Amino acid sequence: MRTQIVAGNWKMNCNLDEALHLLNDLKLKDFSKSNAEVIIAPPYTNLYPIHQNLKDSSIKISSQNINENEEGAFTGEISPDMLKSVGVEYVIIGHSERRAIYNETNDVLAKKVTASLKHDFKIMFCIGEKLEQRKADKHFDIVKEQLEKGLFHVSASDMKNVVIAYEPVWAIGTGETASPEQAQEIHEYIRKVLAEKYSQDVADQTSILYGGSVKPNNAKEIFAKKDVDGGLIGGASLDAKSFSEIVMSF
Numbered sequence: 001m002r003t004q005i006v007a008g009n010w011k012m013n014c015n016l017d018e019a020l021h022l023l024n025d026l027k028l029k030d031f032s033k034s035n036a037e038v039i040i041a042p043p044y045t046n047l048y049p050i051h052q053n054l055k056d057s058s059i060k061i062s063s064q065n066i067n068e069n070e071e072g073a074f075t076g077e078i079s080p081d082m083l084k085s086v087g088v089e090y091v092i093i094g095h096s097e098r099r100a101i102y103n104e105t106n107d108v109l110a111k112k113v114t115a116s117l118k119h120d121f122k123i124m125f126c127i128g129e130k131l132e133q134r135k136a137d138k139h140f141d142i143v144k145e146q147l148e149k150g151l152f153h154v155s156a157s158d159m160k161n162v163v164i165a166y167e168p169v170w171a172i173g174t175g176e177t178a179s180p181e182q183a184q185e186i187h188e189y190i191r192k193v194l195a196e197k198y199s200q201d202v203a204d205q206t207s208i209l210y211g212g213s214v215k216p217n218n219a220k221e222i223f224a225k226k227d228v229d230g231g232l233i234g235g236a237s238l239d240a241k242s243f244s245e246i247v248m249s250f
């Protein structure tokens, strides 16, 4: 059975006070009633204090990015070892904002994947097409290419540490969600691509999350689809009530 996951990507939101406040509100929620593993991905500066505050909680911590190098002259960057040392368990790699705004190529993302696995992180690897690519019916080709170039150098045995997050760019922060049927269609396709590359077993064991304007009022319907194993939540993860309602959708 695949792990069901609800992860909150806080993006560049919450100073330390706000982050601790949000965390306290989340800790008051009883996530034990949900079947989902709960992960939060705060900005770098909040990782350590949040880790210190989560010692008695089942909530797991992710970073939103990672640098592919070990150490050295990379001003402004954060290494795998630094993230390990503050209690980070997951890393998000390949978010569409990193690809689009910071020009992270499939090549760089592949290196980040390798570095993360070397340091025993679990990975949430993001893929997804832009609106014009969806309109041109290219979305299947795009996600396949993103997987082939960024992820498929990973061995079958290391795939147990990889979660895929399908996030159509046109649905991120727009209020527009892929319909549950659209999500199921492409998740099923992603699983087929995984089966072709690795094996049916690997495909069946890899969690595939949906991201893009998931809210309390649409989560249940999307998560009910056979190949949707959870969500990567942006905006709604900044509100403890909304986020916990989404977690409780499982």
Ligand SMILES: O=C(CO)COP(=O)(O)O
Binding pocket: 009, 095, 167, 171, 172, 173, 174, 175, 211, 212, 213, 214, 232, 233, 234, 235, 236
């Ligand atoms: O980008 C996302 C999560 O990584 C989705 O963001 P929204 O939920 O705000 O659309």
